[in-house]
Amino acid sequence: MARLDQVITNIVDIFMEYADDGGKKRQLNKEELKKLFEQEIQSPDLKDKISAGDIEEAMEMLDKNHDGEVNFREFCRCVSDLAKCYYQKKTGRGGKRGKGKSQEGEEGEG
Ligand SMILES: [Ca+2]
Numbered sequence: 076m077a078r079l080d081q082v083i084t085n086i087v088d089i090f091m092e093y094a095d096d097g098g099k100k101r102q103l104n105k106e107e108l109k110k111l112f113e114q115e116i117q118s119p120d121l122k123d124k125i126s127a128g129d130i131e132e133a134m135e136m137l138d139k140n141h142d143g144e145v146n147f148r149e150f151c152r153c154v155s156d157l158a159k160c161y162y163q164k165k166t167g168r169g170g171k172r173g174k175g176k177s178q179e180g181e182e183g184e185g
C-alpha cells in the first residue's frame with residue numbers, strides 16, 4: 076500500500092477500533108480517547124501537545140459540538156492539528172506569523 080493510503084486507512088481503523096471499544100459506537104468517550112492517545116502516540120512532542128495526562132482539557136478542546144464525545148469528524152481535526160504542529164516543528168515556522176508577504180487566508184476556522 077502507498078504511504079498516503081496507509082495514513083488514511085490507519086486514521087479510520089484507529090478511530091473505529093477505539094471508538095467501538097465501549098459505550099457508544101463510532102464515538103470516543105473520555106476513557107477511549109485517553110487510551111487512544113496513550114497507545115497510538117509515542118512521539119514526545121505530540122504527546123506534549125495532546126496532554127493525555129489532562130484528558131478533560133483535551134476532550135474539551137476536541138469536542139466541538141459539545142456532546143461529551145469525540146466523533147470521527149472531531150478526531151480528524153485532531154489528527155490534522157497534530158500534523159500541522161509537527162510540520163511547524165520540522166520547518167521551524169512555529170509562532171512567526173504575519174511576517175513578510177501577505178498570505179491567502181488559509182487559516183479557515185470552524
Ligand atoms: Ca465508544
Ligand SMILES: [Ca+2]
Binds near residue numbers: 137145
Ligand atoms: Ca463531539
